[in-house]
Amino acid sequence: MAVKTLEDLLAEGVSGRRVLVRSDLNVPLDGSVITDDGRVRAALPTIKRLADAGAKVVVAAHLGRPKGTPEAKYSLRPVADRLGELLGTPVRLAGDVVGEQARAVVADLADGAVALLENVRFDPRETSKVADERAGLARDLAALTGEGGAFVSDGFGVVHRKQASVYDVARVLPAYAGGLVLAELDVLSRLTGDPQRPYVVVLGGSKVSDKLAVIEALLPKVDRLLIGGGMAFTFLAAQGHGVGASLLEQDYVETARKLLAEHADKIVVPTDVVVADSFAADAATDTVAAEAIPAGWMGLDIGPRTTEHFAAEVAAAKTVFWNGPAGVFEMAPFAAGTKGVAQAIADSGAFSVVGGGDSAAAVRVLGLPEEKFSHISTGGGASLEYLEGKELPGVAVLEGGA
Numbered sequence: 001m002a003v004k005t006l007e008d009l010l011a012e013g014v015s016g017r018r019v020l021v022r023s024d025l026n027v028p029l030d031g032s033v034i035t036d037d038g039r040v041r042a043a044l045p046t047i048k049r050l051a052d053a054g055a056k057v058v059v060a061a062h063l064g065r066p067k068g069t070p071e072a073k074y075s076l077r078p079v080a081d082r083l084g085e086l087l088g089t090p091v092r093l094a095g096d097v098v099g100e101q102a103r104a105v106v107a108d109l110a111d112g113a114v115a116l117l118e119n120v121r122f123d124p125r126e127t128s129k130v131a132d133e134r135a136g137l138a139r140d141l142a143a144l145t146g147e148g149g150a151f152v153s154d155g156f157g158v159v160h161r162k163q164a165s166v167y168d169v170a171r172v173l174p175a176y177a178g179g180l181v182l183a184e185l186d187v188l189s190r191l192t193g194d195p196q197r198p199y200v201v202v203l204g205g206s207k208v209s210d211k212l213a214v215i216e217a218l219l220p221k222v223d224r225l226l227i228g229g230g231m232a233f234t235f236l237a238a239q240g241h242g243v244g245a246s247l248l249e250q251d252y253v254e255t256a257r258k259l260l261a262e263h264a265d266k267i268v269v270p271t272d273v274v275v276a277d278s279f280a281a282d283a284a285t286d287t288v289a290a291e292a293i294p295a296g297w298m299g300l301d302i303g304p305r306t307t308e309h310f311a312a313e314v315a316a317a318k319t320v321f322w323n324g325p326a327g328v329f330e331m332a333p334f335a336a337g338t339k340g341v342a343q344a345i346a347d348s349g350a351f352s353v354v355g356g357g358d359s360a361a362a363v364r365v366l367g368l369p370e371e372k373f374s375h376i377s378t379g380g381g382a383s384l385e386y387l388e389g390k391e392l393p394g395v396a397v398l399e400g401g402a
Protein backbone atom coordinates (compact mmCIF):
# COMPACT_ATOMS: atom_id res chain seq x y z
CA MET A 1 0.00 0.00 0.00
CA ALA A 2 1.60 3.25 -1.13
CA VAL A 3 0.74 5.36 1.85
CA LYS A 4 2.69 7.40 4.32
CA THR A 5 2.74 5.68 7.67
CA LEU A 6 3.17 6.50 11.32
CA GLU A 7 6.80 5.48 10.94
CA ASP A 8 7.30 8.16 8.26
CA LEU A 9 5.73 10.76 10.52
CA LEU A 10 7.93 9.77 13.45
CA ALA A 11 10.96 9.93 11.17
CA GLU A 12 9.98 13.49 10.20
CA GLY A 13 9.92 14.35 13.90
CA VAL A 14 6.80 15.21 15.86
CA SER A 15 8.18 16.91 18.95
CA GLY A 16 6.05 19.94 19.76
CA ARG A 17 3.67 19.29 16.84
CA ARG A 18 -0.06 18.75 17.31
CA VAL A 19 -1.06 15.41 15.82
CA LEU A 20 -4.71 14.47 15.36
CA VAL A 21 -5.27 10.72 15.75
CA ARG A 22 -8.56 9.07 14.71
CA SER A 23 -9.01 6.01 16.88
CA ASP A 24 -11.94 3.61 17.18
CA LEU A 25 -12.79 3.78 20.88
CA ASN A 26 -16.36 2.56 20.41
CA VAL A 27 -16.43 0.25 23.44
CA PRO A 28 -19.40 -1.61 24.91
CA LEU A 29 -20.74 0.11 28.03
CA ASP A 30 -23.01 -0.96 30.85
CA GLY A 31 -24.17 2.47 32.02
CA SER A 32 -20.86 4.27 32.33
CA VAL A 33 -18.82 1.11 32.95
CA ILE A 34 -16.73 -0.22 30.04
CA THR A 35 -17.45 -3.95 29.80
CA ASP A 36 -14.56 -4.60 27.40
CA ASP A 37 -11.67 -2.18 26.86
CA GLY A 38 -10.13 -4.05 23.93
CA ARG A 39 -10.46 -1.16 21.52
CA VAL A 40 -8.85 1.27 23.98
CA ARG A 41 -5.94 -1.12 24.41
CA ALA A 42 -5.63 -1.56 20.66
CA ALA A 43 -5.47 2.21 20.19
CA LEU A 44 -2.72 2.66 22.78
CA PRO A 45 0.48 1.83 20.86
CA THR A 46 0.02 4.56 18.22
CA ILE A 47 -0.99 7.19 20.78
CA LYS A 48 1.88 6.22 23.06
CA ARG A 49 4.51 6.29 20.35
CA LEU A 50 3.47 9.78 19.31
CA ALA A 51 3.34 11.02 22.90
CA ASP A 52 6.71 9.45 23.70
CA ALA A 53 8.15 11.25 20.69
CA GLY A 54 6.98 14.58 22.13
CA ALA A 55 3.85 15.18 20.06
CA LYS A 56 0.82 16.92 21.50
CA VAL A 57 -1.70 14.18 20.74
CA VAL A 58 -5.32 15.06 20.01
CA VAL A 59 -7.52 11.97 19.75
CA ALA A 60 -10.84 12.00 17.89
CA ALA A 61 -13.30 9.13 18.26
CA HIS A 62 -16.98 8.23 18.30
CA LEU A 63 -19.15 6.23 20.69
CA GLY A 64 -22.39 4.61 19.55
CA ARG A 65 -24.70 6.31 17.11
CA PRO A 66 -25.91 9.63 18.60
CA LYS A 67 -28.00 11.72 16.25
CA GLY A 68 -25.60 14.64 15.66
CA THR A 69 -26.21 16.29 19.00
CA PRO A 70 -24.65 15.86 22.47
CA GLU A 71 -26.21 13.15 24.64
CA ALA A 72 -24.76 12.32 28.06
CA LYS A 73 -25.03 8.55 27.52
CA TYR A 74 -22.74 8.77 24.49
CA SER A 75 -20.07 10.87 26.21
CA LEU A 76 -16.50 9.60 25.86
CA ARG A 77 -15.89 10.39 29.57
CA PRO A 78 -15.46 6.71 30.61
CA VAL A 79 -13.13 6.19 27.65
CA ALA A 80 -10.97 9.23 28.52
CA ASP A 81 -10.62 7.90 32.07
CA ARG A 82 -9.66 4.42 30.88
CA LEU A 83 -7.23 5.77 28.30
CA GLY A 84 -5.57 7.81 31.04
CA GLU A 85 -5.30 4.77 33.32
CA LEU A 86 -3.71 2.68 30.58
CA LEU A 87 -1.31 5.45 29.55
CA GLY A 88 -0.43 6.12 33.17
CA THR A 89 -1.12 9.83 32.76
CA PRO A 90 -4.44 11.70 32.78
CA VAL A 91 -6.17 12.33 29.45
CA ARG A 92 -8.20 15.53 29.37
CA LEU A 93 -11.58 15.23 27.69
CA ALA A 94 -12.70 18.32 25.81
CA GLY A 95 -16.34 19.20 26.51
CA ASP A 96 -17.07 19.57 22.80
CA VAL A 97 -15.73 18.41 19.44
CA VAL A 98 -14.20 21.49 17.79
CA GLY A 99 -15.69 24.33 19.87
CA GLU A 100 -14.26 26.68 22.44
CA GLN A 101 -13.60 23.91 24.95
CA ALA A 102 -11.75 21.76 22.46
CA ARG A 103 -9.65 24.73 21.36
CA ALA A 104 -8.78 25.55 24.96
CA VAL A 105 -7.82 21.97 25.85
CA VAL A 106 -5.69 21.60 22.72
CA ALA A 107 -3.99 24.98 23.23
CA ASP A 108 -3.06 23.88 26.72
CA LEU A 109 -1.47 20.56 25.75
CA ALA A 110 2.13 20.05 26.79
CA ASP A 111 4.54 18.15 24.56
CA GLY A 112 3.93 14.43 25.09
CA ALA A 113 0.44 14.97 26.54
CA VAL A 114 -2.79 13.44 25.21
CA ALA A 115 -6.28 14.98 24.96
CA LEU A 116 -9.51 13.41 23.73
CA LEU A 117 -12.18 15.36 21.87
CA GLU A 118 -15.79 14.67 22.83
CA ASN A 119 -17.71 12.18 20.64
CA VAL A 120 -17.26 13.40 17.04
CA ARG A 121 -20.78 12.21 16.22
CA PHE A 122 -22.14 14.95 18.51
CA ASP A 123 -21.41 17.18 15.50
CA PRO A 124 -23.98 16.49 12.74
CA ARG A 125 -21.36 17.22 10.07
CA GLU A 126 -19.40 14.07 11.00
CA THR A 127 -21.85 11.68 9.36
CA SER A 128 -23.42 14.10 6.88
CA LYS A 129 -24.01 12.84 3.35
CA VAL A 130 -23.21 16.38 2.12
CA ALA A 131 -19.50 16.50 1.30
CA ASP A 132 -19.23 20.25 1.97
CA GLU A 133 -20.63 19.83 5.45
CA ARG A 134 -18.17 17.09 6.26
CA ALA A 135 -15.35 19.16 4.79
CA GLY A 136 -16.32 21.99 7.14
CA LEU A 137 -15.87 19.77 10.18
CA ALA A 138 -12.63 18.40 8.71
CA ARG A 139 -11.29 21.95 8.41
CA ASP A 140 -12.28 22.68 12.01
CA LEU A 141 -10.52 19.52 13.17
CA ALA A 142 -7.44 20.44 11.16
CA ALA A 143 -7.48 23.97 12.59
CA LEU A 144 -7.13 22.49 16.08
CA THR A 145 -3.70 21.20 15.14
CA GLY A 146 -2.43 24.52 13.75
CA GLU A 147 1.01 24.96 12.16
CA GLY A 148 2.82 21.64 11.62
CA GLY A 149 -0.32 19.64 12.19
CA ALA A 150 -0.69 16.07 10.97
CA PHE A 151 -3.35 13.36 10.92
CA VAL A 152 -2.89 9.70 11.81
CA SER A 153 -5.69 7.36 10.75
CA ASP A 154 -5.69 4.53 13.27
CA GLY A 155 -9.38 3.69 13.75
CA PHE A 156 -9.55 0.49 11.74
CA GLY A 157 -13.11 -0.26 12.90
CA VAL A 158 -14.33 2.88 11.21
CA VAL A 159 -12.30 3.06 7.97
CA HIS A 160 -15.34 1.82 6.02
CA ARG A 161 -17.17 5.02 6.93
CA LYS A 162 -16.90 8.08 4.66
CA GLN A 163 -17.06 10.43 7.63
CA ALA A 164 -15.40 13.76 8.39
CA SER A 165 -12.93 12.56 11.02
CA VAL A 166 -12.07 9.42 9.03
CA TYR A 167 -12.08 10.48 5.41
CA ASP A 168 -12.40 14.23 4.84
CA VAL A 169 -9.79 15.28 7.37
CA ALA A 170 -7.20 13.18 5.53
CA ARG A 171 -7.68 15.47 2.54
CA VAL A 172 -6.97 18.58 4.62
CA LEU A 173 -4.01 17.56 6.78
CA PRO A 174 -0.88 15.59 5.87
CA ALA A 175 -2.21 12.08 6.54
CA TYR A 176 -0.50 8.90 7.75
CA ALA A 177 -1.72 5.33 8.31
CA GLY A 178 -1.44 4.23 11.92
CA GLY A 179 0.05 0.94 13.06
CA LEU A 180 -3.31 -0.62 13.92
CA VAL A 181 -4.80 0.03 10.49
CA LEU A 182 -1.70 -1.40 8.78
CA ALA A 183 -1.59 -4.48 11.02
CA GLU A 184 -5.29 -5.24 10.53
CA LEU A 185 -5.06 -4.94 6.74
CA ASP A 186 -2.01 -7.18 6.74
CA VAL A 187 -3.79 -10.03 8.55
CA LEU A 188 -7.02 -9.67 6.60
CA SER A 189 -5.16 -9.82 3.30
CA ARG A 190 -4.51 -13.49 4.14
CA LEU A 191 -8.23 -14.11 3.81
CA THR A 192 -8.61 -12.49 0.43
CA GLY A 193 -5.76 -14.10 -1.49
CA ASP A 194 -6.21 -17.84 -1.53
CA PRO A 195 -7.71 -18.93 1.79
CA GLN A 196 -7.27 -22.55 2.77
CA ARG A 197 -10.51 -24.43 2.30
CA PRO A 198 -13.07 -25.12 3.57
CA TYR A 199 -13.50 -21.37 4.21
CA VAL A 200 -16.38 -20.78 6.60
CA VAL A 201 -17.82 -17.38 7.46
CA VAL A 202 -20.06 -16.99 10.52
CA LEU A 203 -22.26 -13.91 10.65
CA GLY A 204 -24.58 -12.55 13.30
CA GLY A 205 -25.08 -9.40 15.31
CA SER A 206 -27.59 -6.59 15.17
CA LYS A 207 -26.34 -4.24 12.41
CA VAL A 208 -28.54 -6.18 10.05
CA SER A 209 -29.10 -3.66 7.27
CA ASP A 210 -25.34 -2.90 7.10
CA LYS A 211 -24.35 -6.51 6.84
CA LEU A 212 -27.04 -8.11 4.72
CA ALA A 213 -25.58 -6.49 1.62
CA VAL A 214 -22.21 -8.05 2.40
CA ILE A 215 -23.65 -11.56 2.31
CA GLU A 216 -24.31 -11.40 -1.39
CA ALA A 217 -20.75 -10.34 -2.12
CA LEU A 218 -19.21 -12.96 0.15
CA LEU A 219 -21.16 -15.96 -1.10
CA PRO A 220 -19.04 -16.62 -4.21
CA LYS A 221 -15.87 -16.54 -2.10
CA VAL A 222 -16.81 -18.89 0.75
CA ASP A 223 -17.66 -22.56 1.14
CA ARG A 224 -20.18 -22.09 3.96
CA LEU A 225 -21.97 -19.05 5.34
CA LEU A 226 -23.49 -19.65 8.77
CA ILE A 227 -26.10 -17.06 9.66
CA GLY A 228 -27.06 -16.47 13.30
CA GLY A 229 -27.79 -13.39 15.40
CA GLY A 230 -30.34 -10.78 14.45
CA MET A 231 -29.83 -11.24 10.72
CA ALA A 232 -30.99 -14.87 10.75
CA PHE A 233 -34.64 -13.86 11.05
CA THR A 234 -34.73 -12.18 7.64
CA PHE A 235 -33.68 -15.54 6.20
CA LEU A 236 -36.20 -17.46 8.31
CA ALA A 237 -38.87 -15.06 7.06
CA ALA A 238 -37.66 -15.76 3.52
CA GLN A 239 -38.25 -19.47 4.18
CA GLY A 240 -41.83 -18.54 4.97
CA HIS A 241 -41.62 -18.74 8.77
CA GLY A 242 -43.21 -16.25 11.15
CA VAL A 243 -40.48 -14.51 13.18
CA GLY A 244 -42.67 -12.85 15.84
CA ALA A 245 -41.05 -9.71 17.25
CA SER A 246 -37.49 -10.68 16.18
CA LEU A 247 -35.26 -8.27 14.25
CA LEU A 248 -36.43 -8.32 10.63
CA GLU A 249 -35.29 -6.45 7.53
CA GLN A 250 -38.47 -6.67 5.49
CA ASP A 251 -36.91 -4.98 2.43
CA TYR A 252 -34.34 -7.75 2.17
CA VAL A 253 -36.66 -10.78 2.47
CA GLU A 254 -37.02 -11.19 -1.30
CA THR A 255 -33.23 -11.07 -1.82
CA ALA A 256 -32.77 -13.54 1.02
CA ARG A 257 -35.22 -15.89 -0.69
CA LYS A 258 -33.26 -15.65 -3.93
CA LEU A 259 -29.92 -16.25 -2.16
CA LEU A 260 -31.31 -19.27 -0.29
CA ALA A 261 -32.49 -20.75 -3.59
CA GLU A 262 -29.25 -20.07 -5.46
CA HIS A 263 -26.84 -21.05 -2.69
CA ALA A 264 -28.69 -23.77 -0.83
CA ASP A 265 -25.40 -25.69 -0.52
CA LYS A 266 -23.62 -22.80 1.21
CA ILE A 267 -26.06 -20.91 3.42
CA VAL A 268 -26.83 -22.44 6.80
CA VAL A 269 -29.62 -20.85 8.86
CA PRO A 270 -30.86 -21.76 12.35
CA THR A 271 -33.20 -24.70 12.77
CA ASP A 272 -33.98 -23.84 16.38
CA VAL A 273 -34.07 -20.58 18.29
CA VAL A 274 -34.13 -19.34 21.89
CA VAL A 275 -37.10 -16.99 22.12
CA ALA A 276 -38.11 -14.50 24.82
CA ASP A 277 -41.24 -12.53 25.57
CA SER A 278 -39.22 -9.32 26.02
CA PHE A 279 -35.70 -7.98 25.44
CA ALA A 280 -34.56 -8.56 29.02
CA ALA A 281 -32.32 -10.89 31.01
CA ASP A 282 -35.29 -11.94 33.18
CA ALA A 283 -37.73 -12.45 30.29
CA ALA A 284 -39.68 -15.68 29.97
CA THR A 285 -37.76 -17.88 27.50
CA ASP A 286 -38.27 -21.02 25.46
CA THR A 287 -36.38 -23.00 22.83
CA VAL A 288 -38.46 -23.60 19.74
CA ALA A 289 -38.06 -24.89 16.19
CA ALA A 290 -37.22 -22.09 13.73
CA GLU A 291 -40.63 -22.51 12.11
CA ALA A 292 -42.47 -22.20 15.44
CA ILE A 293 -41.54 -18.77 16.83
CA PRO A 294 -44.65 -17.63 18.75
CA ALA A 295 -46.27 -14.34 17.68
CA GLY A 296 -45.03 -11.45 19.82
CA TRP A 297 -41.90 -13.35 20.99
CA MET A 298 -38.41 -12.52 19.78
CA GLY A 299 -35.51 -14.75 18.86
CA LEU A 300 -32.50 -13.75 20.93
CA ASP A 301 -30.15 -16.70 20.40
CA ILE A 302 -29.64 -19.69 18.15
CA GLY A 303 -30.83 -22.93 19.75
CA PRO A 304 -28.66 -25.88 20.87
CA ARG A 305 -29.26 -27.93 17.71
CA THR A 306 -28.15 -25.01 15.54
CA THR A 307 -25.15 -24.36 17.77
CA GLU A 308 -24.09 -27.97 17.35
CA HIS A 309 -24.53 -27.78 13.58
CA PHE A 310 -22.54 -24.51 13.36
CA ALA A 311 -19.83 -26.02 15.58
CA ALA A 312 -19.53 -29.05 13.29
CA GLU A 313 -19.18 -26.82 10.20
CA VAL A 314 -16.52 -24.75 11.92
CA ALA A 315 -14.66 -27.86 13.11
CA ALA A 316 -14.26 -28.97 9.48
CA ALA A 317 -12.96 -25.56 8.34
CA LYS A 318 -9.38 -24.57 7.53
CA THR A 319 -10.19 -20.85 7.47
CA VAL A 320 -12.85 -19.13 9.58
CA PHE A 321 -14.00 -15.54 9.71
CA TRP A 322 -16.58 -14.65 12.35
CA ASN A 323 -18.40 -11.36 12.75
CA GLY A 324 -21.45 -10.73 14.87
CA PRO A 325 -22.55 -12.59 18.00
CA ALA A 326 -25.00 -15.47 17.45
CA GLY A 327 -27.25 -14.06 20.16
CA VAL A 328 -27.61 -11.37 22.78
CA PHE A 329 -24.60 -12.72 24.68
CA GLU A 330 -24.61 -9.76 27.09
CA MET A 331 -27.60 -11.46 28.82
CA ALA A 332 -26.80 -14.90 30.27
CA PRO A 333 -29.93 -16.70 28.96
CA PHE A 334 -28.95 -15.80 25.38
CA ALA A 335 -25.17 -16.38 25.51
CA ALA A 336 -24.92 -20.13 24.87
CA GLY A 337 -25.00 -19.93 21.06
CA THR A 338 -22.23 -17.34 20.86
CA LYS A 339 -20.17 -19.23 23.41
CA GLY A 340 -20.62 -22.56 21.62
CA VAL A 341 -19.69 -21.16 18.21
CA ALA A 342 -16.73 -19.21 19.60
CA GLN A 343 -15.47 -22.30 21.45
CA ALA A 344 -15.72 -24.34 18.26
CA ILE A 345 -13.70 -21.72 16.36
CA ALA A 346 -11.07 -21.67 19.13
CA ASP A 347 -10.84 -25.49 18.99
CA SER A 348 -10.88 -25.76 15.19
CA GLY A 349 -7.17 -25.28 14.56
CA ALA A 350 -8.21 -23.27 11.49
CA PHE A 351 -6.76 -19.88 10.57
CA SER A 352 -9.39 -17.89 12.43
CA VAL A 353 -10.22 -14.21 12.47
CA VAL A 354 -12.82 -12.68 14.74
CA GLY A 355 -13.90 -9.17 13.78
CA GLY A 356 -16.09 -6.56 15.41
CA GLY A 357 -16.38 -4.61 18.62
CA ASP A 358 -19.00 -6.87 20.13
CA SER A 359 -17.70 -10.16 18.73
CA ALA A 360 -14.22 -9.44 20.10
CA ALA A 361 -15.79 -8.39 23.40
CA ALA A 362 -17.78 -11.66 23.47
CA VAL A 363 -14.57 -13.69 23.22
CA ARG A 364 -13.16 -11.94 26.27
CA VAL A 365 -16.33 -11.45 28.31
CA LEU A 366 -17.36 -15.12 27.87
CA GLY A 367 -13.89 -16.21 28.96
CA LEU A 368 -12.74 -17.90 25.76
CA PRO A 369 -9.02 -18.49 25.15
CA GLU A 370 -8.02 -15.44 23.10
CA GLU A 371 -4.72 -17.01 22.11
CA LYS A 372 -6.51 -19.79 20.24
CA PHE A 373 -7.83 -17.30 17.67
CA SER A 374 -5.34 -16.37 14.95
CA HIS A 375 -6.42 -12.73 15.03
CA ILE A 376 -8.99 -10.71 16.92
CA SER A 377 -9.78 -7.70 14.78
CA THR A 378 -11.13 -4.42 16.12
CA GLY A 379 -13.36 -3.97 13.08
CA GLY A 380 -16.50 -5.90 12.15
CA GLY A 381 -18.13 -3.93 9.34
CA ALA A 382 -14.70 -2.74 8.20
CA SER A 383 -13.35 -6.31 7.99
CA LEU A 384 -16.43 -7.52 6.15
CA GLU A 385 -16.24 -4.75 3.57
CA TYR A 386 -12.56 -5.45 3.09
CA LEU A 387 -13.25 -9.18 2.57
CA GLU A 388 -16.03 -8.27 0.19
CA GLY A 389 -13.42 -6.43 -1.89
CA LYS A 390 -15.03 -3.04 -1.39
CA GLU A 391 -12.92 0.09 -1.26
CA LEU A 392 -12.52 1.37 2.30
CA PRO A 393 -12.82 5.19 2.07
CA GLY A 394 -10.61 5.77 5.13
CA VAL A 395 -7.83 3.72 3.50
CA ALA A 396 -8.33 4.85 -0.09
CA VAL A 397 -7.99 8.48 0.93
CA LEU A 398 -4.57 7.73 2.42
CA GLU A 399 -3.58 6.21 -0.91
CA GLY A 400 -4.61 9.42 -2.60
CA GLY A 401 -7.82 7.94 -4.00
CA ALA A 402 -11.58 7.95 -3.24
Ligand SMILES: Nc1ncnc2c1ncn2[C@@H]1O[C@H](COP(=O)(O)OP(=O)(O)O)[C@@H](O)[C@H]1O
Pocket residue numbers: 204205206207208228229230231247299300301323324325326327328329330355356357358359360379380381
Ligand atom coordinates in the same frame (compact mmCIF):
# COMPACT_ATOMS: atom_id res chain seq x y z
N1 LIG B 1 -31.10 -12.19 17.79
C1 LIG B 1 -30.66 -10.98 18.14
N2 LIG B 1 -31.51 -9.96 18.33
C2 LIG B 1 -31.07 -8.74 18.69
N3 LIG B 1 -29.77 -8.43 18.89
C3 LIG B 1 -28.86 -9.41 18.70
C4 LIG B 1 -29.25 -10.72 18.31
N4 LIG B 1 -28.14 -11.48 18.22
C5 LIG B 1 -27.10 -10.67 18.54
N5 LIG B 1 -27.52 -9.43 18.85
C6 LIG B 1 -26.70 -8.27 19.29
O1 LIG B 1 -25.82 -7.88 18.29
C7 LIG B 1 -24.89 -7.00 18.88
C8 LIG B 1 -23.61 -6.92 18.09
O2 LIG B 1 -23.90 -6.65 16.73
P1 LIG B 1 -22.85 -6.01 15.73
O3 LIG B 1 -22.56 -4.61 16.13
O4 LIG B 1 -23.43 -6.25 14.38
O5 LIG B 1 -21.54 -6.91 15.95
P2 LIG B 1 -20.00 -6.49 15.98
O6 LIG B 1 -19.86 -5.30 16.92
O7 LIG B 1 -19.26 -7.68 16.45
O8 LIG B 1 -19.67 -6.10 14.56
C9 LIG B 1 -24.70 -7.52 20.29
O9 LIG B 1 -24.82 -6.43 21.18
C10 LIG B 1 -25.81 -8.57 20.47
O10 LIG B 1 -26.52 -8.41 21.68
Ligand SMILES: O=C(OP(=O)(O)O)[C@H](O)COP(=O)(O)O
Pocket residue numbers: 024026064065157158161207355356357358378379380381382
Ligand atom coordinates in the same frame (compact mmCIF):
# COMPACT_ATOMS: atom_id res chain seq x y z
O1 LIG C 1 -18.39 -0.70 16.24
C1 LIG C 1 -18.02 -0.49 15.08
O2 LIG C 1 -18.21 -1.37 14.06
P1 LIG C 1 -18.54 -2.96 14.21
O3 LIG C 1 -19.75 -3.14 15.11
O4 LIG C 1 -18.84 -3.37 12.79
O5 LIG C 1 -17.31 -3.62 14.73
C2 LIG C 1 -17.28 0.74 14.68
O6 LIG C 1 -16.96 1.54 15.80
C3 LIG C 1 -18.07 1.53 13.66
O7 LIG C 1 -19.28 1.98 14.22
P2 LIG C 1 -20.54 2.28 13.27
O8 LIG C 1 -21.00 0.95 12.71
O9 LIG C 1 -21.58 2.91 14.18
O10 LIG C 1 -20.06 3.22 12.18
